[in-house]
Amino acid sequence: MADRSPHFETLLGRIETRSARAGIIGLGYVGLPLAITVARAGFPVTGFDIDPAKIVSLDAGRSYIDAVSDDALAAERDAGRFGATTDFAELAACDIVVICVPTPLTKHRDPDLSFVEATSRAIAARLRPGQLIVLESTTYPGTTDDIVKTILEKTGLKSGAEFFLGFSPEREDPGNRDYHTATIPKVVAGDGADALALMQAFYGAAVKTVVPVSSNATAEAVKLTENIFRSVNIALVNELKTVYAAMGIDVWEVIDAAKTKPFGYMPFYPGPGLGGHCIPIDPFYLTWKSREYELPTRFIELAGEINSAMPRYVVGKLAEALDIRSGKALSRSRVLVVGLAYKKNVGDIRESPSLRLIEVIEERAGRADYHDPFVPEIPSTREYQALKGRKSVTLTEETVKACDAVLIATDHDDVDYAAIARWSPLIIDTRNVFARWGLSADHIIKA
Missing domain, CATH: 3.40.50.720 (NAD(P)-binding Rossmann-like Domain)
Known part of the structure; x- marks a missing residue:
């Protein structure tokens, strides 16, 4: 040597x-x-x-x-x-x-x-x-x-x-x-x-x-692989969610039963979209680099398309539920989005799908407020400057009843879901939180 x-x-x-x-x-x-x-x-x-x-x-x-x-x-x-x-x-x-x-x-x-x-x-x-x-x-x-x-x-x-x-x-x-x-x-x-x-x-x-x-390149690939794995599997259950919903099947019940298999299965859960710095972004670094080798990354790109489409899917379910249950268009409705952070029990809003949900609701002329115990005010972000400075509303009977629907985007533990179930005429639950809390009612719609 x-x-x-x-x-x-x-x-x-x-x-x-x-x-x-x-x-x-x-x-x-x-x-x-x-x-x-x-x-x-x-x-x-x-x-x-x-x-x-x-x-x-x-x-x-x-x-x-x-x-x-x-x-x-x-x-x-x-x-x-x-x-x-x-x-x-x-x-x-x-x-x-x-x-x-x-x-x-x-x-x-x-x-x-x-x-x-x-x-x-x-x-x-x-x-x-x-x-x-x-x-x-x-x-x-x-x-x-x-x-x-x-x-x-x-x-x-x-x-x-x-x-x-x-x-x-x-x-x-x-x-x-x-x-x-x-x-x-x-x-x-x-x-x-x-x-x-x-x-x-x-x-x-x-x-x-x-x-x-x-090598350094191998270590760089390790990180991408970890997050591509998660992105692809989340996209899979998000797609299954839409298919099973059309069939009248609860995807969360399916996943809970499937994960009892002690081998060959790992549970992933659907949601309103992807958030955080890693999963929505990292896979596309490999997609970009693969072009140099003239190789397609079909799984990565398809997963990105599915996950990016979830906020519009959720708002579509919201609009449909408002029309059926109250005869009111989303454009004339006020919606309370519960949870701005991209995951529960943190204040991290990087790439949060909640920001996109608010944007899509307002693109369709609806009004959107939000409540998040970890995010008192929306800070400056690269993509959502129009939302900067908006403040979290206090979760009270008055604020909930002032809205036509509540959309659960992030399932923080420090939220009184039982009270929301009592106060809100319509709830769109993207995290299955009410079922996990043992709460069920006709006005709670999973999306």
């Missing part, structure tokens, strides 16, 4: 003694939990973000991410292991730099890597020998080696010799009480054996289980 670079030996020693400083770029749902987990493992951590409001909040000991409590933040800050800044010049002092920035899609469902590219250029401006650079942002296979590496090597420093490059896909699941950053197995890869060894040493010091794979 060739002699290893002295930069490798030095950085490995600093990782093993916890004296290596980690810089985490992007202090959102991925970056902040990772920063606190790494700090808790004993590393000094500097968090970087372009949003000054986040830095002010963190400096004041206030976390804006559910997965990180104020107490956990204060513990690492007060111990001197965590600080946050907007000054990217401090990257030069970091031995390990982890990129946790957004990777959205364009309007044409092409990858938008502008945040990754801008961050890579910011790192390149301060890059020095002996640093480990890691990408965690979800992307298509080849991004780390073809884009990040290319930008960094324009400095004249070489990956695997002067600096080291790796990829480790994020696996955060907001609201999951059983798993957190330190207990979710971490897939890691590197550009060469030395980079992989450093990735294993660094992440192995902070998380319980590390899963090494052979």
Whole structure:
């Protein structure tokens, strides 16, 4: 075996003694939990973000991410292991730099890597020998080696010799009480054996289980595969929902019975559409990349079509129920959407189908209010700027009875469904929540 670079030996020693400083770029749902987990493992951590409001909040000991409590933040800050800044010049002092920035899609469902590219250029401006650079942002296979590496090597420093490059896909699941950053197995890869060894040493010091794979492209493909699997299976049950509904069959009853089979079946559940940063977006990164190889991704694209059609399907069921039960058109109706977040018991509205539901209701000239105990006001979003600033209404008998229908979009636990069943003349339930609460009535319609 060739002699290893002295930069490798030095950085490995600093990782093993916890004296290596980690810089985490992007202090959102991925970056902040990772920063606190790494700090808790004993590393000094500097968090970087372009949003000054986040830095002010963190400096004041206030976390804006559910997965990180104020107490956990204060513990690492007060111990001197965590600080946050907007000054990217401090990257030069970091031995390990982890990129946790957004990777959205364009309007044409092409990858938008502008945040990754801008961050890579910011790192390149301060890059020095002996640093480990890691990408965690979800992307298509080849991004780390073809884009990040290319930008960094324009400095004249070489990956695997002067600096080291790796990829480790994020696996955060907001609201999951059983798993957190330190207990979710971490897939890691590197550009060469030395980079992989450093990735294993660094992440192995902070998380319980590390899963090494052979290349950065493989690790990038792992993340896409996980979310494509979920997207395709959710699309399948969404399609089954529409077919079975036409036959008078309850898809939730079917799934509950099918999952009693102890082998060969895994339950997935229908809903009003897909939400979150991962499942609605990640599959299309592979679809885009596959064009380079002139290969179709029919399952992925069909799943996207089915899942994207769900908000219109749900609003169609709502309009039909209003017409049949009250003789009132949706255009003359007021609807209360319960749940704005994309999943239960969190305040995360990224790609939430609830936003699209409101938009479709109003496209058809209906009025839409919303109630969500976790989202008091709709923040700025890329696609739904017209909804910015709307506030959650209080769930009272008066507000419910003022509406012609209630549409359950997110099944938060902290909602009085029994009261809604008493107060509302019509309920469209996209989550089967009333059946799970043991509530059934003719005015509760599953959709």
